[in-house]
Amino acid sequence: MRTxxxxxxxxxxxxxxxxxxxxxxxxxxxxxxxxxxLEGLDLNPSGxxxxxxxxxxxxDTELKYLSRALGVTVDWLLDAE
Numbered sequence: 001m002r003t004x005x006x007x008x009x010x011x012x013x014x015x016x017x018x019x020x021x022x023x024x025x026x027x028x029x030x031x032x033x034x035x036x037x038l039e040g041l042d043l044n045p046s047g048x049x050x051x052x053x054x055x056x057x058x059x060d061t062e063l064k065y066l067s068r069a070l071g072v073t074v075d076w077l078l079d080a081e
Contacts, residue, residue, distance in 0.1 A: 009054040014063065014077045019052040021070045021077075032069060041065035 008016060022032050029048050036043050041062060043051075050056040058066075067074045 011056050012054050012058045014058050015052045015054040017077050035069040036065055039065045039068050
């Protein structure tokens with residue numbers, strides 16, 4: 001598994017939580033992308049990478065689909081408590 005080479009950005013607060021949960025599930029990014037497509041969200045690999053790296057904003061719709069695909073609440077994604 002590759003480790004992130006760049007420092008995290010500051011465009012969202014959920015990216016690190018998305019990456020954390022994805023890794024807890026032992027999923028690769030492509031696995032999450034497939035789950036998101038099944039939920040109805042078409043996100044490309046670059047978009048997911050930028051989202052996890054906190055280099056792009058996350059829409060409310062994406063937040064809803066991410067929580068469903070990852071099996072967590074939106075609140076958990078927002079503060080991981």
